[in-house]
Amino acid sequence: MSTSTKAETHRAVGTRGWSAGRFGRVLVMLVVSAMFVIPIVGFIAMAFRNQENVAAGSDGFLGLGGMSWDNVVYSWSQITGFGPGEGGLYQQWIINSLILAIAGGLLALVAALPAGYALARLRFRWRRIWLFATLLAMVMPNTVLVIPLFLEVNAIGAVGQLWPVAIIMGFFPFGVYLSYIHFMTTMPPELVEAARIDGLGEIAIFFRIGLPISKQAVALVAFFSFVANWTNFFLPLALLTSNQQNKTISIGIQELIGASPLFNATVAAGLDVKLYMPQLALATVISMIPLLIVFLGAQRYLVRGQTVGAVKG
Structure with missing residues (x-):
C-alpha cells in the first residue's frame, strides 16, 4: 500500500x-x-x-x-475564632470526625472481612438467614435506627462521648456484602478445599489465603466506610449534640450556617465572629479535603475493585 x-x-x-x-x-x-x-x-x-x-x-x-x-x-x-473563648471549635470538629471515621473504618474492616469470608466459604446453619439479614440491614435507612441507638447509649450513660459512636460506625453491613461478593468471586471453592485437605483450619485459611488476595476488598470497604462515617449526620446529631467539644464536622457545618447573619440574624447578633458566604464556603471546602485525600490514595484499588463480582468470560 x-x-x-x-x-x-x-x-x-x-x-x-x-x-x-x-x-x-x-x-x-x-x-x-x-x-x-x-x-x-x-x-x-x-x-x-x-x-x-x-x-x-x-x-x-x-x-x-x-x-x-x-x-x-x-x-x-x-x-x-468561632466558639467560646479563643474559639477553635472548627479544628476540634475536624479532629473528632477524623477519629470517628478512622476508628469506625478500622472496626468495619475487622468485622466485615471475616464475616464476608464466613458467608461466602463456610457452610453453617442459618447461613442464608444471616445473609438476608445483612442485606436487610444494608438497605435500611439510618434514620430508622437513630432513636433505638440513642436509647441504648443513654442507658449506659455514654451520650455525648465519641467511643460509642465509633463502635456503632464499625457496624457496616455494606462492607460485609462487598467482602462476601469478593470472596465468592476471587476465592474458588477448590482452593479452600485443598487448604482444608492440607490441614489448615478456617482461621488459618482466612489469614494465609483470604487476606493476601483481598487488597481490592480492603480498599473498597475502607473507602466506603470512611466516607459514610465522615458524612454521617443523624447519628452524631443524636448522640453528640450534648457536648459541644465532641461534635463532628457534619454537625459543625450546620452550626456555622445557623450562626451566620445570612440565615439567623438573632443568633449572630450575640457573637463576636460573623460568618458570611465566603467563610461558610471555605469551611465546607476544607471539610471535603480528607475525603479527597482518601479517594486519591485508594483510587488505584477502587478502579480495580470495580470488577468485584464480575464473571470472567
Whole structure:
C-alpha cells in the first residue's frame, strides 16, 4: 500500500470516527460535565472572595471576580475564632470526625472481612438467614435506627462521648456484602478445599489465603466506610449534640450556617465572629479535603475493585 493510500485511509477512518452521532455524544457529555463542574468551581472560588464583592454582585466570569489569598486568610481567622473563648471549635470538629471515621473504618474492616469470608466459604446453619439479614440491614435507612441507638447509649450513660459512636460506625453491613461478593468471586471453592485437605483450619485459611488476595476488598470497604462515617449526620446529631467539644464536622457545618447573619440574624447578633458566604464556603471546602485525600490514595484499588463480582468470560 502506497503512502498516499495510507493517508487517505487514515483520513477516512478519522472522518468516520467523528460522525454526527459521536460528535453529539461528546457534546452531550461536555454539557453534562459543565453542569457539574461550573457550580463546583464557583463554590470553591467563593472561598477566595470577600463578602463586599459578593454583596455587590461583582462575580466576574464563573464567579471568579475579586479572588485573593488575603480573603482566605481572613475567612480562616473568622472560622477558627468561632466558639467560646479563643474559639477553635472548627479544628476540634475536624479532629473528632477524623477519629470517628478512622476508628469506625478500622472496626468495619475487622468485622466485615471475616464475616464476608464466613458467608461466602463456610457452610453453617442459618447461613442464608444471616445473609438476608445483612442485606436487610444494608438497605435500611439510618434514620430508622437513630432513636433505638440513642436509647441504648443513654442507658449506659455514654451520650455525648465519641467511643460509642465509633463502635456503632464499625457496624457496616455494606462492607460485609462487598467482602462476601469478593470472596465468592476471587476465592474458588477448590482452593479452600485443598487448604482444608492440607490441614489448615478456617482461621488459618482466612489469614494465609483470604487476606493476601483481598487488597481490592480492603480498599473498597475502607473507602466506603470512611466516607459514610465522615458524612454521617443523624447519628452524631443524636448522640453528640450534648457536648459541644465532641461534635463532628457534619454537625459543625450546620452550626456555622445557623450562626451566620445570612440565615439567623438573632443568633449572630450575640457573637463576636460573623460568618458570611465566603467563610461558610471555605469551611465546607476544607471539610471535603480528607475525603479527597482518601479517594486519591485508594483510587488505584477502587478502579480495580470495580470488577468485584464480575464473571470472567
